[in-house]
Amino acid sequence: MAANGLPILVVGGGIGGLATAYSLAHKGFPVRLLEQAPEFREVGAGIQLGPNIFRVLERIGLKDAVLADAWQPNGLVMRDALTGEVITEMPLGARAQKRFAQPYAVTHRADIHGTFLKACQSSNLITLENDQRVDDFVDEDEKVTVTLASGERAEGRALIGCDGMWSRVREKIVGDGAPRISGHIAYRGVLTRDQVPEDLWGPDMTVWAGPRTHFVHYPLRRGELYNLVAVFHSDKYVEGWNAEADPEELFTRFKGQRPEVLRLLERIETWRMWVLCDREPIKEWSQGRVTLLGDAAHPMLQYLAQGACMATEDAVALSERVAERPDDLPAAFRAYQEQRYLRTGRVQIMARVYGEFFHARGVAAELRNQFLQSRSVDDAYDGIAWLYGGM
Numbered sequence: 001m002a003a004n005g006l007p008i009l010v011v012g013g014g015i016g017g018l019a020t021a022y023s024l025a026h027k028g029f030p031v032r033l034l035e036q037a038p039e040f041r042e043v044g045a046g047i048q049l050g051p052n053i054f055r056v057l058e059r060i061g062l063k064d065a066v067l068a069d070a071w072q073p074n075g076l077v078m079r080d081a082l083t084g085e086v087i088t089e090m091p092l093g094a095r096a097q098k099r100f101a102q103p104y105a106v107t108h109r110a111d112i113h114g115t116f117l118k119a120c121q122s123s124n125l126i127t128l129e130n131d132q133r134v135d136d137f138v139d140e141d142e143k144v145t146v147t148l149a150s151g152e153r154a155e156g157r158a159l160i161g162c163d164g165m166w167s168r169v170r171e172k173i174v175g176d177g178a179p180r181i182s183g184h185i186a187y188r189g190v191l192t193r194d195q196v197p198e199d200l201w202g203p204d205m206t207v208w209a210g211p212r213t214h215f216v217h218y219p220l221r222r223g224e225l226y227n228l229v230a231v232f233h234s235d236k237y238v239e240g241w242n243a244e245a246d247p248e249e250l251f252t253r254f255k256g257q258r259p260e261v262l263r264l265l266e267r268i269e270t271w272r273m274w275v276l277c278d279r280e281p282i283k284e285w286s287q288g289r290v291t292l293l294g295d296a297a298h299p300m301l302q303y304l305a306q307g308a309c310m311a312t313e314d315a316v317a318l319s320e321r322v323a324e325r326p327d328d329l330p331a332a333f334r335a336y337q338e339q340r341y342l343r344t345g346r347v348q349i350m351a352r353v354y355g356e357f358f359h360a361r362g363v364a365a366e367l368r369n370q371f372l373q374s375r376s377v378d379d380a381y382d383g384i385a386w387l388y389g390g391m
């Protein structure tokens with residue numbers, strides 16, 4: 001088969017991989033998506049969706065479908081986890097929508113993943129395959145040949161590695177070793193509305209900033225669910241890697257915080273935790289007919305709540321560059337990477353800074369509170385406009 005009769009291969013069927021498959025098909029390109037897991041599924045809890053993701057979702061016609069399952073909070077409220085004092089409030093409703101021309105929403109990870117999956121399933125240009133782990137690949141100039149764990153080979157016009165934080169594709173084309181373990185640990189939980197005590201339920205995105213901790217809660221799925229995320233800085237995991245949960249450490253880290261925090265913390269899932277990792281930003285993540293996308297290209301800490309948003313922006317940017325140069329995919333991939341690396345690198349770096357800000361202690365916490373309390377709503381919008389106003 002001539003190379004241009006081959007599909008584009010996408011490795012990984014997470015949010016990034018499905019968004020990529022759909023965006024490429026939306027531009028008329030056939031895609032074969034290879035996912036190692038036996039089914040397409042997202043584990044985990046809620047994610048925040050900044051106005052920037054809706055700008056690109058609109059371009060591929062999925063904005064309304066994503067919004068249909070989501071919750072649109074009235075505002076972001078940050079409180080001091082020791083005193084309860086409100087540190088800052090940023091309206092996220094009509095006023096933010098006017099400023100950024102797109103909404104802000106929160107959704108269950110499974111809901112946005114499910115919307116992308118359904119969109120891919122409805123396209124006759126996309127083939128979705130499970131139980132297909134990509135072990136190796138060779139760029140043969142005119143095409144890329146992939147070796148799967150089954151021993152089978154697959155050929156494509158190009159290969160896009162959407163295979164996440166521990167990307168096999170990245171290992172081959174960038175080769176910068178394992179991700180950086182941040183020493184920050186997250187526990188999450190999703191409650192049904194009736195599991196949340198009435199006085200603790202709120203419509204906002206609420207962040208409780210404590211010394212080396214923060215706790216976030218917000219409604220999900222049109223208000224039917226409630227999302228909890230507890231994050232703390234643990235010295236135990238700076239050097240090593242251990243995904244086994246240690247609830248005792250979780251409760252020790254939040255000791256002495258406001259009762260509103262402790263009462264909700266009791267309801268968090270303690271059987272599983274996430275050891276948060278990222279990488280240093282890089283400038284080049286494409287090689288010939290192979291490129292990376294989402295966490296495979298620029299894994300970031302979650303403090304700006306943008307990993308899935310950046311993966312979706314990547315997907316739309318990539319498909320647009322491919323559509324401009326359908327006969328020169330290496331050039332299209334270079335143009336995509338050129339368009340993306342400064343923005344995604346900025347998010348990687350600023351996510352670390354926000355982590356420090358959320359977890360400040362002592363004088364640093366006082367200075368943070370003073371700084372945030374002195375800001376007007378427009379100052380707050382100006383401060384995040386580089387991110388929410390982008391793409």
Ligand SMILES: Cc1cc2nc3c(=O)[nH]c(=O)nc-3n(C[C@H](O)[C@H](O)[C@H](O)COP(=O)(O)OP(=O)(O)OC[C@H]3O[C@@H](n4cnc5c(N)ncnc54)[C@H](O)[C@@H]3O)c2cc1C
Pocket residue numbers: 011012013014015016017034035036037046047048049132133134135162163164165167168186274276293294295296302304305306307308309310311
């Ligand atoms: C605690 C926490 C909170 C977060 N909150 C937010 C938030 O509020 N907003 C936001 O936008 N983002 C958030 N994120 C980030 C977001 O979840 C990720 O950035 C995003 O899901 C990355 O998607 P991805 O498709 O690039 O990678 P992944 O979701 O990791 O998907 C990779 C896929 O590739 C498959 N795969 C891997 N290797 C192979 C192989 N060799 N062959 C075949 N398949 C393979 C995997 O099975 C998987 O399905 C958060 C992350 C964490 C940890």
